[in-house]
Amino acid sequence: MECAGKGSGTRCLGPARKRCGSCGAVSYCSASHQISHWKVHREECERLERQMKNLDLLNDFPFTFSQESTVQISEKQESRCSFLRKRGIHQVGLWVCECHCGASVTSFGNSRLESDTWNLSNILCPCRGPSSPIAKALCSWKDYYEWRCIPLQSPVSLLLHWPLTVYHAIQLAGLGSLTSEISKLRIHYLGPEKELLQLAVFGELHAVFPGVFVRIELIGPAVPHHRDGDKIDLHSYAHCIEQDCDCRYKNENASCSIGHASSAVTLQLHRGYYHDRFLDISKDSLPHLVIAPNAGVAAYASWLPTIVCLQS
Ligand SMILES: [Zn+2]
Ligand SMILES: [Zn+2]
Ligand SMILES: [Zn+2]
Ligand SMILES: [Zn+2]
Ligand SMILES: [Zn+2]
Incomplete structure (x- = not known):
């Protein structure tokens, strides 16, 4: 996965290995990119969190x-x-x-x-x-x-x-x-x-x-x-x-x-x-x-x- 903070001004410091601890849906190369991306990510983080949880439920799809x-x-x-x-x-x-x-x-x-x-x-x-x-x-x-x-x-x-x-x-x-x-x-x-x-x-x-x-x-x-x-x-x-x-x-x-x-x-x-x-x-x-x-x-x-x- 690419660093979600890529292109935010400073260059990425390597591969994106740190996942957002709340939603787990996005990753970052560094704490500084995570911090600078938070103002963008904040809004979707909660929704992503719900969605990631729900991905498991797909295996139980009731309408298949x-x-x-x-x-x-x-x-x-x-x-x-x-x-x-x-x-x-x-x-x-x-x-x-x-x-x-x-x-x-x-x-x-x-x-x-x-x-x-x-x-x-x-x-x-x-x-x-x-x-x-x-x-x-x-x-x-x-x-x-x-x-x-x-x-x-x-x-x-x-x-x-x-x-x-x-x-x-x-x-x-x-x-x-x-x-x-x-x-x-x-x-x-x-x-x-x-x-x-x-x-x-x-x-x-x-x-x-x-x-x-x-x-x-x-x-x-x-x-x-x-x-x-x-x-x-x-x-x-x-x-x-x-x-x-x-x-x-x-x-x-x-x-x-x-x-x-x-x-x-x-x-x-x-x-x-x-x-x-x-x-x-x-x-x-x-x-x-x-x-x-x-x-x-x-x-x-x-x-x-x-x-x-x-x-x-
Ligand atoms: Zn980065
Ligand atoms: Zn994001
Ligand atoms: Zn998040
Ligand atoms: Zn009819
Ligand atoms: Zn037939």
């Missing part, structure tokens, strides 16, 4: 996959296909990539496959805005299902782990309480794969971040050439199967039934590796969070030391 709906599969009571078939969601809608029968990531870009429907009744899926705001931070699928009034046997968590992983990473990074102050939440999402065919599920970010403009850059080699740079505005939630449900009419449902808080979710696709695309993508503003859900769920708030280290 659904206990409730995968337990039967993992116990080999039924195959993935029959699990999906029983629920009427085999090879349809957002579920086409959930088994090996049909599409794979390599067929991304075949627009026929990009769906925005759950193919479930509106009792079983979150196709409209929440009926109440989140009372306390969601910590498990149970919290989530209860808040969204969805029965636990619903399989939606299989797909919602993408947006809820983003939600949870924001909480862990200590940004949860700040989202109401941040007018635009900028996230770099590294290495998207299957979720590239399920982008409509990110509409759920309207529900978990009411009143926030969420902007996600999805960066990875799985983004096909012809989609590089594509911008997708998600105005609504993924739809249910019912033709006469409210979710079929207008965009009103996404701009939130609660408190008239308007929100927006915009995704942009970038082909390539993060270190090659980083400068280009961040030239106007740095992200609040960098997340790589397919790499064993790594999340970093984008403090300068992290960015520096990602670049090198």
Whole structure:
């Protein structure tokens, strides 16, 4: 790690071996650089301290996959296909990539496959805005299902782990309480794969971040050439199967039934590796969070030391 006090006037006295005793997130070459950097570091030190503690919690990530709906599969009571078939969601809608029968990531870009429907009744899926705001931070699928009034046997968590992983990473990074102050939440999402065919599920970010403009850059080699740079505005939630449900009419449902808080979710696709695309993508503003859900769920708030280290 580089000395955080580098460039503050005097030259560094060697490698940065002394860590800040409070947060442990930054290092210094010398006591004098630590002292001179304190006026800058003071503000973020407390927040970093919280964040570093939370890094351990990432191993316990609650929203990575659904206990409730995968337990039967993992116990080999039924195959993935029959699990999906029983629920009427085999090879349809957002579920086409959930088994090996049909599409794979390599067929991304075949627009026929990009769906925005759950193919479930509106009792079983979150196709409209929440009926109440989140009372306390969601910590498990149970919290989530209860808040969204969805029965636990619903399989939606299989797909919602993408947006809820983003939600949870924001909480862990200590940004949860700040989202109401941040007018635009900028996230770099590294290495998207299957979720590239399920982008409509990110509409759920309207529900978990009411009143926030969420902007996600999805960066990875799985983004096909012809989609590089594509911008997708998600105005609504993924739809249910019912033709006469409210979710079929207008965009009103996404701009939130609660408190008239308007929100927006915009995704942009970038082909390539993060270190090659980083400068280009961040030239106007740095992200609040960098997340790589397919790499064993790594999340970093984008403090300068992290960015520096990602670049090198
Ligand atoms: Zn130094
Ligand atoms: Zn610092
Ligand atoms: Zn510190
Ligand atoms: Zn199948
Ligand atoms: Zn609906």
